[in-house]
Amino acid sequence: MEIICPIDKQFSDQIAALLEPPSPHEVQKYFEELLATRQCRCLKVKPTAYHGKGVYAETDFKESDLVLKDQMLAGAQHSSNKVDCLVCSYCFCFIGSIELQIGRKLFLEQLGVSPNSESHMQKDCYNSGSSVGEDDSDVEDQQVSGKCASSPSKDKIPLPKDVVESLFNGEMQLPYSEKFPLPPIVSCPGGCKENYYCSKSCAEADWESFHSLLCTGEGSKSSSTKALLKFMEHANDTNDIFLLAAKVISFTILRHRNLKESRHEGKGKHVISESRDFSLLLEAWKPVSMGYKRRWWDCIALPDDVDGSDEASFRMQIKELAFTSLQLLKAAIFDEECKPLLSLEMYGHIIGMFELNNLDLVVESPVEDYFLYIDDLPLPGKEEAEQTTKPILDALGDDYSICCQGTAFFPLQSCMNHSCRPNAKAFKREEDRDGQATIIALQPIARGEEITISYIDEDLPFEERQALLADYGFRCRCSKCLEEA
Numbered sequence: 001m002e003i004i005c006p007i008d009k010q011f012s013d014q015i016a017a018l019l020e021p022p023s024p025h026e027v028q029k030y031f032e033e034l035l036a037t038r039q040c041r042c043l044k045v046k047p048t049a050y051h052g053k054g055v056y057a058e059t060d061f062k063e064s065d066l067v068l069k070d071q072m073l074a075g076a077q078h079s080s081n082k083v084d085c086l087v088c089s090y091c092f093c094f095i096g097s098i099e100l101q102i103g104r105k106l107f108l109e110q111l112g113v114s115p116n117s118e119s120h121m122q123k124d125c126y127n128s129g130s131s132v133g134e135d136d137s138d139v140e141d142q143q144v145s146g147k148c149a150s151s152p153s154k155d156k157i158p159l160p161k162d163v164v165e166s167l168f169n170g171e172m173q174l175p176y177s178e179k180f181p182l183p184p185i186v187s188c189p190g191g192c193k194e195n196y197y198c199s200k201s202c203a204e205a206d207w208e209s210f211h212s213l214l215c216t217g218e219g220s221k222s223s224s225t226k227a228l229l230k231f232m233e234h235a236n237d238t239n240d241i242f243l244l245a246a247k248v249i250s251f252t253i254l255r256h257r258n259l260k261e262s263r264h265e266g267k268g269k270h271v272i273s274e275s276r277d278f279s280l281l282l283e284a285w286k287p288v289s290m291g292y293k294r295r296w297w298d299c300i301a302l303p304d305d306v307d308g309s310d311e312a313s314f315r316m317q318i319k320e321l322a323f324t325s326l327q328l329l330k331a332a333i334f335d336e337e338c339k340p341l342l343s344l345e346m347y348g349h350i351i352g353m354f355e356l357n358n359l360d361l362v363v364e365s366p367v368e369d370y371f372l373y374i375d376d377l378p379l380p381g382k383e384e385a386e387q388t389t390k391p392i393l394d395a396l397g398d399d400y401s402i403c404c405q406g407t408a409f410f411p412l413q414s415c416m417n418h419s420c421r422p423n424a425k426a427f428k429r430e431e432d433r434d435g436q437a438t439i440i441a442l443q444p445i446a447r448g449e450e451i452t453i454s455y456i457d458e459d460l461p462f463e464e465r466q467a468l469l470a471d472y473g474f475r476c477r478c479s480k481c482l483e484e485a
């Protein structure tokens, strides 16, 4: 397949300008504004000696203090997780009801929609680098024990179809489920059956920021919903990171349109000639420009089952996969004025950004809380409730506790550098059961100190740590590595 086609000089210059890392001054200014909107003046983003930029304490933190709650710029639930959890497509909170969550999952399972239908490419190419975030030891344990992934159906006892249906359609009410109310489901304003929301405000915010171009419903602003469906099908079959990349592109195109509109309003009608002003695209792209990027096919770690001698062909295969995905996406949302954004070079860098900066998006399940609550009930009540809940628990097996899982880009979190002796970590406390990134101090952090987290298991031996960190594109020079080198 011939991938590289001749592109004119201006076009490649524009791509280079978009990929140019922002200057230290721009970085500082952008994050100052971002921190101000989050009412968090106790942090500062500054250039560092080794890694471009870092996050510094502007106040003293005590051990286990909350350092930061970072809102995502863009995130997506994993395709494979959509069978297990119905969440708001914008804020990722669980929606509907406990009964609906359980009934829907069992219903889809009975229909044969497998949550584990991830392809080979998906397993190999995705999440290969990182599982920064959450308590890493916890996440690994959960994954091994199947806490956050569906377990094989053999240890489950299926429920009769009519019981599953009555859970799903709301006819059956579970004991004490009123203690775990979930927001009612709001449909997509564009009329697709893909996205659901917890509120009208989430539906509107998603529509304006991302979804209007990616909606497959009648109200979609995409040029071809048919093409969009093809793009989504390809992503679901190969690697759902493409869906997140599409969200970032849609976000930038929509921002570009808004900027253009507000400039027109500001200056009257005679500025039409200015409408092709490239600086508008640079401005629209700015939030995403803050993320560290490398080309996906260059930075992705070689999977264990790929021999070193096949590396070049493996990387070419990844590049071709991205090329195919991009062609499908372009057919759906092409925008002439944002043309450089839809180049393979940009697409590769956007996906690479998720590879290098991703934080797992995790939202704990209220279904798990519900069953824990039943288990903790005092005796006669517990026995009575369990007559209803026990068969449901048996049908769910270990899956009763599956959380919402996905990938998201958190702008501030992504500025935090790695240390094998970190002073903070991504960890969710009981009260942080949402889709935001939570960073907690592991030890006292003094004002002026850099805040560091560990991207890997910092207890691994020196050589293994360095090998893992090489996938992030750097050699670690933290105090622990300097001692052990």
Ligand SMILES: [Zn+2]
Pocket: 088, 089, 090, 091, 092, 093, 197, 198, 199, 202
């Ligand atoms: Zn929401």
Ligand SMILES: [Zn+2]
Pocket: 188, 189, 190, 191, 192, 193, 194, 195, 211, 214, 215, 216, 217
């Ligand atoms: Zn929609």
Ligand SMILES: [Zn+2]
Pocket: 419, 420, 421, 476, 477, 478, 479, 480, 481
């Ligand atoms: Zn280190």
